[in-house]
Amino acid sequence: MSDIVLSVQGLSISYLTARGRLRAVNGVSFDLHQGETLALIGESGCGKSTLNLGVMQLLPRTALVDAGKVIYTPRGGQPIDALKLKGSALRRFRWAECSMVFQAALNSLNPVIRVRDMVYDTARAHGENDMRRIKARALELFKMVRLDPDRVFDAYPHQLSGGMRQRVLIALSVLLNPQVVLLDEPTTAVDILTQRTIIDVLKTLRRELGISLIFISHDLSIAAEMADTVATMYAGDLVEIGTVNEMFYRPAHAYTLGLLNAVPRLSADREALNSIPGSPPDMIDAPSGCKFHPRCSFATEICQTSVPKLEVLNRDGAAHWAACHHSDQVRLSAQEVLADDHAAD
Ligand SMILES: Nc1ncnc2c1ncn2[C@@H]1O[C@H](COP(=O)(O)OP(=O)(O)O)[C@@H](O)[C@H]1O
Ligand SMILES: [Mg+2]
Numbered sequence: 001m002s003d004i005v006l007s008v009q010g011l012s013i014s015y016l017t018a019r020g021r022l023r024a025v026n027g028v029s030f031d032l033h034q035g036e037t038l039a040l041i042g043e044s045g046c047g048k049s050t051l052n053l054g055v056m057q058l059l060p061r062t063a064l065v066d067a068g069k070v071i072y073t074p075r076g077g078q079p080i081d082a083l084k085l086k087g088s089a090l091r092r093f094r095w096a097e098c099s100m101v102f103q104a105a106l107n108s109l110n111p112v113i114r115v116r117d118m119v120y121d122t123a124r125a126h127g128e129n130d131m132r133r134i135k136a137r138a139l140e141l142f143k144m145v146r147l148d149p150d151r152v153f154d155a156y157p158h159q160l161s162g163g164m165r166q167r168v169l170i171a172l173s174v175l176l177n178p179q180v181v182l183l184d185e186p187t188t189a190v191d192i193l194t195q196r197t198i199i200d201v202l203k204t205l206r207r208e209l210g211i212s213l214i215f216i217s218h219d220l221s222i223a224a225e226m227a228d229t230v231a232t233m234y235a236g237d238l239v240e241i242g243t244v245n246e247m248f249y250r251p252a253h254a255y256t257l258g259l260l261n262a263v264p265r266l267s268a269d270r271e272a273l274n275s276i277p278g279s280p281p282d283m284i285d286a287p288s289g290c291k292f293h294p295r296c297s298f299a300t301e302i303c304q305t306s307v308p309k310l311e312v313l314n315r316d317g318a319a320h321w322a323a324c325h326h327s328d329q330v331r332l333s334a335q336e337v338l339a340d341d342h343a344a345d
Contacts, residue, residue, distance in 0.1 A: 003033050003034040004031045004032065004033055004034075004071075004073065005032055005033065005034055005072065005073055005179050005180055005212050006031070006032040006055070006070065006071070006072050006073075006098070006180050006212070006214075007029075007030075007031045007032070007069075007070070007071040007072075007079075008028060008029055008030050008031075008032075008051075008055065008068070008069075008070055009029050009068055009069040009070070009071060010027050010028075010029055010067055010068040010069070011025055011027070011028045011029070011051065011054060011055075011065070011067070011068030011069070011070065012025055012026055012027050012028075012065070012066040012067040012068055013025040013047075013050050013051070013054045013059065013063055013064065013065050013066065014063070014064055014066055015050075015060075015062050015063050015064075016062050016063075016064065017062070017284070019284050020284045021284065022283050022284050023066075023236050023283060023286075024047045024050040024063075024236050024283065025047045025050050025051045025054060025236050026047075026235075026236035026237050027067070027068070027237070028047075028051060028068075028233075028236075028237070028238045029068075029238070030231055030238065030241055032180065032212050032214060033212065034179075034210075034212060035206075035210055035211075035212055036212050036213075036228045036229060037206065037212070037213040037214075037215055037226050037227050037228050037229070038212075038213070038214050038215065038227065038228070038229045038230070038231060039215045039216075039217055039223035039226060039227035039229070039230045039231070039244075040052075040214060040215070040216045040217075040231050040233060041217065041218060041220060041223055041230060041231070041232050041233070041256075041259060042218070042232055042233035042234055042255075042259075043218065043234075043259075043276075043280050044218065044280075045280055045283075046233040046234055046235055046236065046280060047233055047235075047236040048184070048216045048233055049103055049184055049216065050063070051233075052100060052182045052184055052214065052216065053100075054070075054083075055070050055082065055098065055182065056094055056098065056100055056182070057082070057083065057085070057090060057094075058094075058100070065083060068083070069081045069083060070082040070083050072093070072097060072098065072180075074097060074179070075179060082098070088127065091125070091126050091127055092126065092127055094126065095122065095125075095126040095173075095175070095176045095178060096126055096127075096128075096176040096177065096178060097178050097179060097180065098178055098179070098180040098181075098182065099173040099174065099176070099178045099180075099181050099182070100173065100181070100182040100183075100184065101166075101169050101170055101173050101181070101182070101183045101184060101186050102169075102184055103184035103185045103188070103216070104185070104188075104189060105169055106162055106165040106166045106169060106189060106190075107162075107189060109157040109165060109169075110157070111156065111157055111158055112156070113156075113157075114154060114155065114156055115152055115153055115154070115155050115156075115157070115160075115168055116135075116138075116153050116154060118168070118172060119134060119135070119138045119153070119172065119175065120134065122172055122175055122176075123175060123176070126176055128176060134175070135153075137175060138153065138171065138172075138175060139153060141171040141174060141175065142167075142168070142171055144171070144201075144204060144205060144208060145167040145168075145170055145171045145201045145204075145205070146167070146197065146201060147164060147167055147168065147171070152164065152168060161194075162189065162190050162191075162194065163190050163191075163194035163197055163198065166186060166189075166190060166194075166198055167197075167198065167201055170183075170186065170198070170201060170202065170205070174205060174209060174211065177209070178211065179211060179212060180211065180212045180213075180214070181211050181212075181213050181214075182213075182214045182216075183202070183213060183214070183215050183216065184216045185216055185217060185218070186198055186202070186215075186217075187199065187217065187219065187222055188217075188218075188219075195222070199222060199225060199226065202215075202226065203226070213226070215227060220248075220259060220260065220263050221263065223244075224244060224248055227244045228243065228244060229241065229242065229243060229244065229319075230242065230243075230244050230247040230248070232247070232253060232255060232256045232259070234255045234280070234291060234292055235280055235281050235283055235286055235291045235292075236283060236286075237291065237323065238310070238323075239253050239255055239256070239292070239310075239322065239323045239324070240252060240253035240255070240256045240310075240320075240321065240322040240323065240324070241310075241319075241320070241321050242313075242318065242319055242320030242321065242322075243318045243319055243320065245318065246313075246314070246318045246319070246320040247320070248260065249334075249338065250320070250331055250334060250335075251330065251331070251334050252313055252320065252322035252324060252327035252328075252330050252331050252334075253292075253322045253323065253324040253327065253330060254292060254296045254297070254298045254299075254324055254326065254330050255276070255292045255295075255296070255324075256322075257330050257333065257334050257337075258274075258276040258295075258296075259276070260334075260337075261274040261276075261337065262274060262275045262276060276295055277295055278294060278295040281294070287304075288304055288305065289302070289303050289304045289305050289306055289307060289308075290303045290304075290306075290307065290308050290323075290324070290325065298324075298326040298329055298330060298333075299326075300325070300326070302325050303325050303326075306325070308323040308324055308325050309323055310322065310323045311323070311327075313327065
């Protein structure tokens, strides 16, 4: 039997804008296995949040799912297409099966609603009525995320620090015991020590509850620490996916290599960062061929005309796919960069 809990298959999502149709997610496919953490990386605007909102059917009205399926397998149940769920089945799916910690949510908490009411409202909205049980569960989870349970339960958001609020939201996301949690930049709006606490708390929850995570982050060091699998998105496309070691030691897409080169290294006293030149493309009128070609130092003529497909790289070894016409050269170049790093140690 397969242990895939969530299988995103050919998902395409666009927004209707005044300038035309913006394809924010373009034929994205991947599988999430039981207990796996998948990190989604890529610059701002590449479609990470849209993809996750699409999975949850929480897109704004101006968005359209153009194609694709999101096959979800409940514990001990038959696979269903989550995009076809409606009404009470959809409410149950959201939160009791698959929940989300939204990007920047910690700054948008309603200041006049106590944490206890957030807990009860969340439970009620998703069809849970046994409030004594819910309270006991919330207190247990608050403890697990290293909050003082009783104090936090009765607090208003403004009485808590940003890191504490984020941990409340993380605890709320697992209140109804979902199998899958989508975390959208959970460490972006907090300071570095708080980041550490949040990462540790997520690891505890993952271990204690056996949940699978999709973890959106543009901080590659955090992705490296959390992820089993890493997927790179560029301009709506999933351009590379593989095990965390493959992706960070043997990247095969020029864009992933560019992201890695833009990370400051302890060993490097070289003149600061090699940020990727240029900026992400206009997604209403994207470049032909490989959308990354105008920014890519490996690009040749074929990159301007032919759209690279995701191809498997290691026939026998660790899982790894990349959509790059020059993946062999990218890999060679990545080896040189890493060798330089070792030489500098
Ligand atoms: N509500 C919206 N209406 C129109 N365009 C949007 C909307 N939300 C996001 N977009 C566009 O969709 C693309 C993907 O955005 P998003 O999914 O937020 O990316 P990411 O999370 O990777 O930063 C961007 O070009 C963004 O400007
Ligand atoms: Mg986002």
